[in-house]
Amino acid sequence: LLCSSAASSTLTHGDADAPAAQGDGVVDVNPPRGTRDFPPEDMRLRTWLFDQFREVSRLMTFEEVDFPVLESEALFIRKAGEEITQQLYNFEDKGGRRVVLRPELTPSLARLVIKQGKSVSLPLKWFTIGQCWRYERMTRGRRREHYQWNMDIFGMPKVRAEAELLQAIVLLFERLGITSKDVGIRVSSRKVLQAVLNMYSVPEHLFAEVCVIVDKLGKLSRDEIERELISTGLSSEAVQGIIEVLSLKSLSKLEEVLGSDDDAVADLKKLFSFAEQYGYADWICFDASVVRGLAYYTGIVFEAFDREGKLRAICGGGRYDKLLSTFGSEDTPACGFGFGDAVIVELLKEKGLLPDMSRQIDDIVFPLDEALEGPASNIASSLRKKGRAVDLVEDKRLKWVFKHAERINASRLILVGSSEWERGMVRVKILSTREEFEVKAGELE
Numbered sequence: 182l183l184c185s186s187a188a189s190s191t192l193t194h195g196d197a198d199a200p201a202a203q204g205d206g207v208v209d210v211n212p213p214r215g216t217r218d219f220p221p222e223d224m225r226l227r228t229w230l231f232d233q234f235r236e237v238s239r240l241m242t243f244e245e246v247d248f249p250v251l252e253s254e255a256l257f258i259r260k261a262g263e264e265i266t267q268q269l270y271n272f273e274d275k276g277g278r279r280v281v282l283r284p285e286l287t288p289s290l291a292r293l294v295i296k297q298g299k300s301v302s303l304p305l306k307w308f309t310i311g312q313c314w315r316y317e318r319m320t321r322g323r324r325r326e327h328y329q330w331n332m333d334i335f336g337m338p339k340v341r342a343e344a345e346l347l348q349a350i351v352l353l354f355e356r357l358g359i360t361s362k363d364v365g366i367r368v369s370s371r372k373v374l375q376a377v378l379n380m381y382s383v384p385e386h387l388f389a390e391v392c393v394i395v396d397k398l399g400k401l402s403r404d405e406i407e408r409e410l411i412s413t414g415l416s417s418e419a420v421q422g423i424i425e426v427l428s429l430k431s432l433s434k435l436e437e438v439l440g441s442d443d444d445a446v447a448d449l450k451k452l453f454s455f456a457e458q459y460g461y462a463d464w465i466c467f468d469a470s471v472v473r474g475l476a477y478y479t480g481i482v483f484e485a486f487d488r489e490g491k492l493r494a495i496c497g498g499g500r501y502d503k504l505l506s507t508f509g510s511e512d513t514p515a516c517g518f519g520f521g522d523a524v525i526v527e528l529l530k531e532k533g534l535l536p537d538m539s540r541q542i543d544d545i546v547f548p549l550d551e552a553l554e555g556p557a558s559n560i561a562s563s564l565r566k567k568g569r570a571v572d573l574v575e576d577k578r579l580k581w582v583f584k585h586a587e588r589i590n591a592s593r594l595i596l597v598g599s600s601e602w603e604r605g606m607v608r609v610k611i612l613s614t615r616e617e618f619e620v621k622a623g624e625l626e
């Protein structure tokens with residue numbers, strides 16, 4: 182096939198199709214601000230991490246789904262003042278449609294569940310790994326994209342769903358070599374805040390907005406939080422009541438305040454009892470201040486944190502039983518989490534747990550002279566068909582080939598030389614033991 186498009190021409194200064202060159206005529210080779218390239222070594226690390234995400238999803242029998250990075254803006258219009266909706270990477274497309282680069286994955290998951298309608302049997306357990314975007318003024322120099330692993334369960338109303346999701350998170354951490362001494366998972370329920378707001382007869386429509394403000398506890402000063410809460414119309418008694426209850430760190434204290442028959446207390450006691458049975462009780466702790474920053478959570482919420490307190494939340498999630506009705510559909514109980522690709526890598530670096538990401542291949546096939554390029558092709562091809570990863574090298578000096586073999590951690594070097602080839606043989610060098618021997622070309626495997 183001939184390369185026909187102008188895009189196949191090399192980018193040179195003055196080329197009509199070349200993007201506007203900068204000053205000295207060279208296109209900016211950096212990716213757009215706030216975004217990352219993944220050259221091979223970085224891509225091997227990312228692939229390794231995503232493989233761990235996928236393996237845990239398999240163990241939990243979640244099915245993989247995917248959807249476009251581009252979504253209708255309507256899916257993310259929420260009025261609770263979340264940072265995520267104030268930083269939408271939104272624009273109007275050439276058809277005049279309001280679209281976004283999705284900032285999170287849960288609304289897309291919900292959209293797909295609604296679209297699948299009665300054709301899916303509940304409960305359903307889906308996972309996805311996808312790039313998410315935000316448009317933040319670069320003043321803070323933060324990234325504008327990251328990849329998130331999301332696990333969501335639809336149609337499981339009881340805290341079994343939360344217990345399953347927490348096991349998935351702990352399985353992932355353990356696979357990476359992280360222990361409960363390195364990381365904890367704070368668990369609470371938005372029903373705690375709901376109970377407090379009810380005590381002060383705070384109208385239902387303020388719930389999401391109050392949650393978003395309270396989520397900033399620990400990031401903003403207490404005065405700032407109080408000011409923002411008062412600005413929603415809450416009385417100062419309600420504000421003090423909220424801050425008092427949300428500072429509770431013990432479930433028994435919470436039970437004293439809310440009573441044993443309170444929904445939040447019952448849910449949390451059940452979840453902590455499950456945790457003992459699953460074997461991850463030492464990973465989780467009750468912390469009433471956890472509310473998470475997304476407006477749509479309605480029940481249990483949780484977030485993983487590094488116990489040294491150096492990093493931002495590693496992952497987080499919770500129950501969102503009323504999201505589907507905000508899209509005009511019938512509500513289905515739902516629960517899920519998002520696990521980003523950035524903080525976890527920072528944690529692995531901190532703990533010296535980054536895996537060895539160097540290349541590894543099986544064979545290098547090298548014809549010792551040009552006349553043997555054909556046989557070398559045949560040998561490489563048959564080895565590849567037998568499942569060997571083969572690098573076919575030519576036009577190089579032997580000294581370079583040995584260096585290359587070391588650089589890419591080849592297991593074997595297969596030299597195709599004329600004297601051996603005349604006898605139907607090739608020379609094999611096992612690079613780990615330096616062992617060297619001849620093999621019949623047809624018997625190589």
Ligand SMILES: Nc1ccc(Br)nc1
Pocket residue numbers: 265284285313314315324325326327
């Ligand atoms: N929601 C969101 C999207 C992209 C990044 Br980076 N962080 C958060």
